[in-house]
Amino acid sequence: MSELTRAQIRDLMGEVMKAQGKTLPSDDGADLREIGFRSLDFSELALRVEDEIGDELNFDAPGLRQIAKVGDVLDFIEQLQSA
Amino acid sequence: MTAKRRTTALIGDDNRVVVGGKTLTWRTLHKLPQLPSPAAVLVDNGADALAAVRHHAVHGTELLVATSSRVDLAMREELGESGFAVVIANGDEHSVTPAKLKRVEESGRVWLLTSGSTGRPKRIGHTLESLTTVRGQQQPRTWLVPYSPGTYAWWQVITISLTQADQGLVVIEPSELETWPAIAAEHGVTAASGTPTFWRQTIYRDTEALAKVPLEQITLGGEPVDQAILDRLHEIFPEARISWIYASSEVGASIVVHDGKAGFPKAWLDRDPDPEAERPILHVDGDELVISSPHHGAGLEGAHRTGDRVEFVDDRVLITGRLDTDEINVGGSKVSAGLVRNVLMAHPAVAWARVFARKAPLVGRMVAAEVVVDPDLGPITDADLVQWCTNRLPDYGVPRRIRFLAEIPQKETLKSDV
Numbered sequence: 001m002s003e004l005t006r007a008q009i010r011d012l013m014g015e016v017m018k019a020q021g022k023t024l025p026s027d028d029g030a031d032l033r034e035i036g037f038r039s040l041d042f043s044e045l046a047l048r049v050e051d052e053i054g055d056e057l058n059f060d061a062p063g064l065r066q067i068a069k070v071g072d073v074l075d076f077i078e079q080l081q082s083a
Numbered sequence: 084m085t086a087k088r089r090t091t092a093l094i095g096d097d098n099r100v101v102v103g104g105k106t107l108t109w110r111t112l113h114k115l116p117q118l119p120s121p122a123a124v125l126v127d128n129g130a131d132a133l134a135a136v137r138h139h140a141v142h143g144t145e146l147l148v149a150t151s152s153r154v155d156l157a158m159r160e161e162l163g164e165s166g167f168a169v170v171i172a173n174g175d176e177h178s179v180t181p182a183k184l185k186r187v188e189e190s191g192r193v194w195l196l197t198s199g200s201t202g203r204p205k206r207i208g209h210t211l212e213s214l215t216t217v218r219g220q221q222q223p224r225t226w227l228v229p230y231s232p233g234t235y236a237w238w239q240v241i242t243i244s245l246t247q248a249d250q251g252l253v254v255i256e257p258s259e260l261e262t263w264p265a266i267a268a269e270h271g272v273t274a275a276s277g278t279p280t281f282w283r284q285t286i287y288r289d290t291e292a293l294a295k296v297p298l299e300q301i302t303l304g305g306e307p308v309d310q311a312i313l314d315r316l317h318e319i320f321p322e323a324r325i326s327w328i329y330a331s332s333e334v335g336a337s338i339v340v341h342d343g344k345a346g347f348p349k350a351w352l353d354r355d356p357d358p359e360a361e362r363p364i365l366h367v368d369g370d371e372l373v374i375s376s377p378h379h380g381a382g383l384e385g386a387h388r389t390g391d392r393v394e395f396v397d398d399r400v401l402i403t404g405r406l407d408t409d410e411i412n413v414g415g416s417k418v419s420a421g422l423v424r425n426v427l428m429a430h431p432a433v434a435w436a437r438v439f440a441r442k443a444p445l446v447g448r449m450v451a452a453e454v455v456v457d458p459d460l461g462p463i464t465d466a467d468l469v470q471w472c473t474n475r476l477p478d479y480g481v482p483r484r485i486r487f488l489a490e491i492p493q494k495e496t497l498k499s500d501v
Binding site: 019 | 413414441442444445446449451465466470479483484
């Protein structure tokens with residue numbers, strides 16, 4: 001399956017939040033700690049993306065970076081898909 | 084060399100044996116031609132397996148019996164090189180591949196193949212004596228035999244019928260597994276032993292048909308036994324005694340629990356030896372179950388590390404799964420796959436579940452699950468199950484990816500690798 005669009009990744013992120021009884025704000029600048037998006041949620045999002053694209057994401061390729069806002073998550077997953 | 088032989092074998096020679104649609108007795112089963120000794124008899128049906136056992140009981144032939152599907156070509160070669168003639172039994176027709184190594188037989192020896200769940204199957208030496216662990220006088224019963232011939236659980240049921248009067252057998256072939264309750268009801272089966280997966284599948288397929296079987300004794304073993312399946316069976320058969328057994332080819336039947344609860348009492352750990360009671364010594368080292376058993380296989384005397392992981396919950400010791408697969412490390416927090424599975428299975432609409440680790444970024448591993456939903460109580464969504472688990476488990480133990488399967492998977496050993 002082909003790469004997911006940023007909007008599709010956002011939808012999956014919303015599903016992760018919804019499963020935790022939370023809501024994903026529309027603002028990409030929202031702070032992850034404030035909205036309660038934790039490392040377990042990030043990991044789940046990565047698995048959901050992998051299931052959608054039918055392939056493993058390569059987390060070694062882009063190197064570590066700070067992920068503090070919703071937009072950072074979307075940027076990072078987008079980058080991982082093309083890594 | 085001669086292994087110790089049990090003199091009480093064949094007390095059950097006139098017990099009823101229903102196999103392949105025929106009602107016979109051990110005595111009137113078809114006879115195998117004189118087998119070479121040692122012989123590995125590979126069978127495709129229950130009648131040939133029983134005939135091989137009776138041949139052994141009468142002649143003392145050194146014997147390994149297994150289904151042909153469990154013994155691949157490489158293993159047949161290994162058996163030949165270990166001195167076994169390989170006999171393919173099929174009713175009145177047999178083919179014999181002579182042993183490649185000539186050696187002195189061990190008269191009275193019975194060989195079992197381990198289930199192979201921890202790697203390639205190993206040969207474990209027993210005798211009818213060591214396999215016969217039910218020795219007290221039993222109520223007259225008719226036993227279901229759903230197990231694959233040659234496994235330890237199969238031998239447990241077979242030896243009851245062979246060594247005690249009034250213990251009949253109804254043998255279920257693999258092709259009959261989906262409809263066994265009808266066969267069992269027709270022949271008045273009153274006792275049945277199976278894996279938790281076997282019981283779950285039966286309940287899942289047709290609870291009404293199961294309830295028509297006049298069961299007085301229900302036994303579970305071969306896999307971790309959770310409270311949900313014990314409770315469900317008790318609901319269907321409130322008058323039956325429900326037991327679970329911890330047994331393996333290596334240590335034999337070592338833990339037998341009749342109180343309807345999962346796990347065994349903590350008080351059973353590290354008790355003083357009691358040779359009169361033939362009671363195994365149970366011990367926990369770290370989180371591994373260690374057993375010294377009088378029912379052990381040949382050469383396996385003393386403490387045996389089972390490779391099974393335990394957890395203490397209140398006054399019980401729960402066996403949660405294999406040490407090498409049960410513990411899931413989620414970002415440094417450890418959770419037992421078996422305990423997560425127990426939580427999922429306790430959901431009223433879940434008929435079966437498997438819990439496993441899935442590689443994940445940031446936390447290393449995450450808990451994932453496969454689930455089969457009871458069609459009468461479903462549908463449910465993954466969000467429902469996540470919520471159920473969130474209320475009962477730490478956040479790192481909640482399965483984050485849940486896949487729904489159409490039916491309960493089951494292997495020839497009646498297990499499902501949970």
